[in-house]
Amino acid sequence: MSREYLNHIMYVCGMMARILLESGAETTRVESTIDYVGKAIGVDLNCHATMTAIFISTASESNTYLVKPNVSAFNLQKVDDINTVSRRFFAHEISFMQLEQQVQAIDHKVIDFTWPQKIFGAGLVSVAPMLLFKATWGDLTLAFFIGILGYLALKWGDKHAVAPYLGAIAGGLVISLLATLLQQMGIANSAANIIISALMPLVPGVPFTNSLREIIDRDIISGLVRGIDAVMIAGSIGIGAILGSFMVHFLIGVL
Amino acid sequence: MTILTGFIFSFLSTVGFGIITNVPRRVLLYAGMTGAFGWTIYLLAEAMTNNLILPNFLAALTIGLLGNLAAIKVKAPVNMIYVPSLVSLVPGVIIYASLKEFTLGNYVHAGQNLIKTLVIALAIDIGFAIAESLFKRIYQFVK
Numbered sequence: 069m070s071r072e073y074l075n076h077i078m079y080v081c082g083m084m085a086r087i088l089l090e091s092g093a094e095t096t097r098v099e100s101t102i103d104y105v106g107k108a109i110g111v112d113l114n115c116h117a118t119m120t121a122i123f124i125s126t127a128s129e130s131n132t133y134l135v136k137p138n139v140s141a142f143n144l145q146k147v148d149d150i151n152t153v154s155r156r157f158f159a160h161e162i163s164f165m166q167l168e169q170q171v172q173a174i175d176h177k178v179i180d181f182t183w184p185q186k187i188f189g190a191g192l193v194s195v196a197p198m199l200l201f202k203a204t205w206g207d208l209t210l211a212f213f214i215g216i217l218g219y220l221a222l223k224w225g226d227k228h229a230v231a232p233y234l235g236a237i238a239g240g241l242v243i244s245l246l247a248t249l250l251q252q253m254g255i256a257n258s259a260a261n262i263i264i265s266a267l268m269p270l271v272p273g274v275p276f277t278n279s280l281r282e283i284i285d286r287d288i289i290s291g292l293v294r295g296i297d298a299v300m301i302a303g304s305i306g307i308g309a310i311l312g313s314f315m316v317h318f319l320i321g322v323l
Numbered sequence: 324m325t326i327l328t329g330f331i332f333s334f335l336s337t338v339g340f341g342i343i344t345n346v347p348r349r350v351l352l353y354a355g356m357t358g359a360f361g362w363t364i365y366l367l368a369e370a371m372t373n374n375l376i377l378p379n380f381l382a383a384l385t386i387g388l389l390g391n392l393a394a395i396k397v398k399a400p401v402n403m404i405y406v407p408s409l410v411s412l413v414p415g416v417i418i419y420a421s422l423k424e425f426t427l428g429n430y431v432h433a434g435q436n437l438i439k440t441l442v443i444a445l446a447i448d449i450g451f452a453i454a455e456s457l458f459k460r461i462y463q464f465v466k
Contacts, residue, residue: 143344148350151400188339189343190343191339192335192339197333197362200325200329200332267416274406276414276418302419303426306423307426
């Protein structure tokens with residue numbers, strides 16, 4: 069097998085691994101997908117993935133291919149697409165050329181639910197099942213709408229901010245500002261319940277649990293990176309929430 | 324009544340989180356059902372004990388078993404079902420509360436909540452690990 073061809077295989081595999089990791093797949097899935105592709109071609113590919121770097125190398129040659137992923141939000145549809153393509157390649161339904169084309173298409177394609185659907189989804193998540201009989205129904209209805217605004221603030225902040233975590237601060241700020249304001253105006257019963265419920269789409273509970281799952285699988289570096297990231301996000305939301313309620317109390321004090 | 328309301332709202336919550344995280348459309352319904360059953364088990368277990376680990380562990384076990392079954396049915400990676408169906412179970416709000424207490428300087432509450440987060444997450448993860456190995460055995464046996 070020529071060296072160029074090997075390099076090309078590693079390049080395509082690197083792209084697949086990057087898409088998988090950036091869209092929220094676990095590191096073990098990334099590594100096993102690359103293994104499968106290598107087996108289907110008949111090359112001994114080794115892959116090591118962490119949250120900050122993916123290494124791919126072959127057993128027969130000395131070169132290693134390094135990819136730096138930029139992990140952001142979940143996009144599980146892309147994970148599913150790559151999974152389907154690699155499965156078909158492993159079953160020899162498509163050739164390597166077709167695999168490359170399809171992976172490139174997945175990389176460039178914007179696969180997403182529409183904004184109204186996402187907004188509705190964020191609203192649904194904002195009605196937390198654990199508060200059903202602890203908060204009043206009025207508060208939960210308010211949480212539905214405040215959660216949507218918080219989610220939009222998070223997305224807006226992530227898109228426009230130069231520094232990471234500013235989106236989380238913006239989301240926490242908007243939610244706590246509105247909830248405290250509504251309580252002070254006498255519309256809402258308990259600001260704390262609304263804040264907890266409306267923060268559901270923002271808080272990093274799922275990444276934190278996934279990070280522990282990776283540590284249990286002995287992917288310790290990757291798990292730690294994910295865990296620290298989750299703690300940072302939670303801390304940013306906390307700072308935003310404190311800022312929000314402080315602003316309301318400050319305003320009321322001034323008026 | 325409590326259980327039924329919990330079932331419906333955790334279903335909606337799971338589907339909502341599935342939409343935010345961009346789960347493929349064919350998976351949404353299965354993920355929603357898995358999440359709702361997991362939450363129902365959590366509610367049932369929580370009513371019987373004041374133990375923190377047991378309800379989370381049993382709910383994760385349920386989600387793990389049902390999720391693997393559904394993943395084979397829709398031919399998708401099982402993570403696609405885990406991520407949304409975990410949303411109501413996972414200690415997201417507690418980790419937020421803990422970090423908020425840290426910012427305010429209430430270290431005792433902060434530490435308590437942080438340990439609570441770790442315990443819940445561990446209970447869920449161990450539930451998953453056991454569910455997965457159980458499922459592999461059962462699946463081989465049935466096949």
